[in-house]
Amino acid sequence: MQNGDHAERYVKRGADHDTPCMSQLRLDPLTGRWVVMSDERASRPQAFQSRWMPVHGDPDRPCPFCPGNEEATPPALETYGPTGQWLVRVVPNLFPAFQGKVPMVVSHLGPVFTQAPASGIHEVLVISPEHDLSWSELSDPQAGLVMAAIRDRIEEHAAQPGLRYSQAIVNFGREAGASLDHPHGQLMGMPFVPREISDELAGFARFEGSCLICTAADAEEEVGHRVVYADDRCLVLCPFWSGTPYEMLVVPRRHDPHLHHAEPADLAAVGRAMRNALALLRRRFGDLSYNLVFHSAPYRTSSTFHWHVHMLPKLTTQAGFELGTGVLINVVPPEQAADDLRAEVAIQ
Ligand SMILES: [Zn+2]
Ligand SMILES: [Zn+2]
Ligand SMILES: [Zn+2]
Numbered sequence: 001m002q003n004g005d006h007a008e009r010y011v012k013r014g015a016d017h018d019t020p021c022m023s024q025l026r027l028d029p030l031t032g033r034w035v036v037m038s039d040e041r042a043s044r045p046q047a048f049q050s051r052w053m054p055v056h057g058d059p060d061r062p063c064p065f066c067p068g069n070e071e072a073t074p075p076a077l078e079t080y081g082p083t084g085q086w087l088v089r090v091v092p093n094l095f096p097a098f099q100g101k102v103p104m105v106v107s108h109l110g111p112v113f114t115q116a117p118a119s120g121i122h123e124v125l126v127i128s129p130e131h132d133l134s135w136s137e138l139s140d141p142q143a144g145l146v147m148a149a150i151r152d153r154i155e156e157h158a159a160q161p162g163l164r165y166s167q168a169i170v171n172f173g174r175e176a177g178a179s180l181d182h183p184h185g186q187l188m189g190m191p192f193v194p195r196e197i198s199d200e201l202a203g204f205a206r207f208e209g210s211c212l213i214c215t216a217a218d219a220e221e222e223v224g225h226r227v228v229y230a231d232d233r234c235l236v237l238c239p240f241w242s243g244t245p246y247e248m249l250v251v252p253r254r255h256d257p258h259l260h261h262a263e264p265a266d267l268a269a270v271g272r273a274m275r276n277a278l279a280l281l282r283r284r285f286g287d288l289s290y291n292l293v294f295h296s297a298p299y300r301t302s303s304t305f306h307w308h309v310h311m312l313p314k315l316t317t318q319a320g321f322e323l324g325t326g327v328l329i330n331v332v333p334p335e336q337a338a339d340d341l342r343a344e345v346a347i348q
Helices: 002-015 039-043 140-158 195-206 212-223 264-285 320-325 334-347
Strands: 024-028 033-037 078-080 088-092 107-110 113-117 121-126 165-172 184-190 227-230 234-237 248-252 290-295 308-313
Touching: 078 140, 088 140, 121 140, 140 165, 140 184, 140 264, 195 212, 195 290, 212 227, 212 234, 212 248, 227 264, 227 334, 234 264, 248 264, 264 290, 264 308, 264 334
Parallel strands: none
Antiparallel strands: 024 033, 024 113, 078 088, 088 121, 107 113, 121 184, 165 184, 165 290, 227 234, 234 248, 248 308, 290 308
């Protein structure tokens, strides 16, 4: 019963923000997915603002990610750039979804109440000192530096006992979930392997060739018409199975399960390729919102995987059918999407 009380207290604690509280994982027994209960994140400025509002709604609050306002964030975990002038900065997230080093001990509070502490790491990656410079405008060296920072942080997470996987993301624009407009990403070191990754691992395992992504890259390059950008180190394509309009997959040619084991030149090439692809999207659609999702294998896995990046422009909203079935209806076939984006290169 005591455990049951604990769950109850957690729900009621919303009003009491003086005590720092840890997020909690709860298992959805219908789907087998973990849900992070993080009432602390609800206290973020503009957590529930209408999605069509500008990202930065409070002009009186100075941007915490601009140079000169470093005191507005916790001290940096890592900075990159010449002495006295950072170019990329990594800071702890003020409203962490994952926090602390408590082992992930799963408690069963009842036949359908399963919970665990949401321990782990939650960091913010400021991708440029410039407030208005998005990934689509990064210079080559800056794109390389951002990718190097992601690699270094994942390496650091992987060394921490109890963690199994790191998720790096960039949300750009309010429709994509950004809560501040200064371009930034987030890095979560997590104590479990999330469903998206276990589903992809299962996809690699089902595939009868050597590596699903190596094969997809070769096959797409052979037919050619879904390839948006290619160089000697990586490929950007609108995958055959695209679920949303203009989604792209960025694939490093060198097979490696782990982003944090990738060679600096491959990381830099992926960063540049993403910049080029985002610039094409921007030329076509103007300033659109998007999500960048970095997928790498869990730190310790013997399964086949090939790290990659999903670029997901926010041009449509998932509605009842998609939410209810998990079946996506894509109104722009990837052949068309790749064609449109390549046409922007020609117009340049
Ligand atoms: Zn700023
Ligand atoms: Zn591969
Ligand atoms: Zn993936």
